[in-house]
Every structure is written in structure tokens, then in C-alpha cells.
Amino acid sequence: MNYFQETIGPYPFKQLDIVLDGxxxxxxxxxxAHKIYDSGPVDPVVLKSMVVHEIAHQWFYGMISNDPYNDAWLDEGFVGFATGLFHFSKSKQSVPYESVYKQIEHLELPVNLPLDLYESDMNSYVYGKSPVMLWRLFEKNGGIKEAEKFLKNYYQFYKYKEINSKEFVRFTKYYFDLEDDSLFQDWLLIE
Ligand SMILES: [Zn+2]
Structure with a gap:
């Protein structure tokens, strides 16, 4: 909570309840947080990161909204990315970019298709490829510190609003003064 509030922006309520069940x-x-689909209870390490993931949703979904069918990547991707930022800025480890990129190199589709256009690998795109592509975007544009700054601005701009892929691209291009769409080409379908 402290990290996300300091890094992204204020949490809007007086209380947050964390229920370790379901x-x-x-x-x-x-x-x-307790289990994933039909699994039994997850182990404590996974449970911790699951709680961090769900807390990050208070910002990406709770404060900044998106269509969960046509743009599911926008909350899940930012949540995955913010969870990673929390981990790496706390542990001071360096980000293993190359091995992270390897995990998604077989995923050739964009991350922002409507969910019915994915086969059984939907989760790999929504939860896997989209945060990784955000890591790549920030690796090329200032790393962790710049990413944290970006999230703060993104939150200021879109809190209590709904965002979509096109608006994300528009904002990001403006923010980093990018001249074309090349940084988005192999992961976002922009009409
Ligand atoms: Zn989630």
C-alpha cells in the first residue's frame, strides 16, 4: 500500500480489506487471495505476490478503468508491471530483462485482442506478455525510476477515467516524445 501510494498516487478509501479465501x-x-481456479491453496510465497497483485488492482481497475473484454491487458498488464516494480525496487535486484523476454518470445499475437480471439493461451498474453512489453518499453526509456514517474503521471491523468489501448499509445507517445509506433508494433494492435 505504501509503495503504491507513494509511487502511483493516493488510495481513495479509508480502509482496505484483505480476505484470505477464494x-x-x-x-x-x-x-x-487464496487459490487460482481449481488449485488448492497456493503456497505462502505465491500468496504474498497474489495479495500484492490484487492490491495493485485498486489503482489499475479501481481508479483507472478499462474494458475487461477488449482491453483486459490494460489493468492486468499494469498490475503485473507494478507488482514487478514493487519487487525490484524493494529488493534492489537488477531486472533480468533477457530471461523475461525469453518467456514470451513464442507469443506472436498482440496483447489487446478481444478475449474470444485467443485460444487457450489467453492468460499468457493478458498476464504474461503485456507486463513484459511494459518492461521493454521502460527499459528503452529510463528504467525503473522513469517507470515510477510515468505511473504517477498516468494516474494523475486517468484516475476516475476509462482508458483504452489507443489512448495508452497516444499518451505514451506524447510522454516520451516518440516519433512513430515502432515501440508498440509487436504487441499492440492499433487501428
Ligand atoms: Zn489481476
Whole structure:
């Protein structure tokens, strides 16, 4: 909570309830974490990162909204990315960019297709490729410190609003003064 509030912006409620039961799921002001689909309870290390993931949703989904069918990557990708930022800025480890990129190199589709256009690998795109592509974007544009600054501005601009892929690209191009769409070409379908 402290990291996200300092890095991204204020949490809008007086209270956050964390219920350790049920599926990992986010709701405004309350999150649940215990298992993933039909698995039994996840182990404590996974549970911790699941709680961080669901808390990050208070910002990406709770404060900044997106269509969960056509742009599911926008909250899940930013949540995955913010969870990683929390981990790396706390542990002071360096980001293993090359091995992270390897994990998604077989995923050739964009991350922002409507969910019915993915086969069984939907989760690999929404939860896997999209945060990795955000890591790549920031690796090329200032690294962790710059990413944290970006999130703060992104939050200031889009809190209590709904964002979509096109608007994300528009904002990011303006923010980094990019001349073309080349940084988005192999992961976002922009009409
Ligand atoms: Zn999530």
C-alpha cells in the first residue's frame, strides 16, 4: 500500500480489506487471495505476490478503468508491471530483462485482442506478455525510476477515467516524445 501510494498516487478509501479465501480477485476496497481456479491453496510465497497483485488492482481497475473484454491487458498488464516494480525496487535486484523476454518470445499475437480471439493461451498474453512489453518499453526509456514517474503521471491523468489501448499509445507517445509506433508494433494492435 505504501509503495503504491507513494509511487502511483493516493488510495481513495479509508480502509482496505484483505480476505484470505477464494480466488485471487479484486473489488473496490476489498481483495481476496487464496487459490487460482481449481488449485488448492497456493503456497505462502505465491500468496504474498497474489495479495500484492490484487492490491495493485485498486489503482489499475479501481481508479483507472478499462474494458475487461477488449482491453483486459490494460489493468492486468499494469498490475503485473507494478507488482514487478514493487519487487525490484524493494529488493534492489537488477531486472533480468533477457530471461523475461525469453518467456514470451513464442507469443506472436498482440496483447489487446478481444478475449474470444485467443485460444487457450489467453492468460499468457493478458498476464504474461503485456507486463513484459511494459518492461521493454521502460527499459528503452529510463528504467525503473522513469517507470515510477510515468505511473504517477498516468494516474494523475486517468484516475476516475476509462482508458483504452489507443489512448495508452497516444499518451505514451506524447510522454516520451516518440516519433512513430515502432515501440508498440509487436504487441499492440492499433487501428
Ligand atoms: Zn489481476
Amino acid at each position: 480466488l485471487g480477485m479484486e473489488y473496490p476496497g476489498i481483495v481476496t
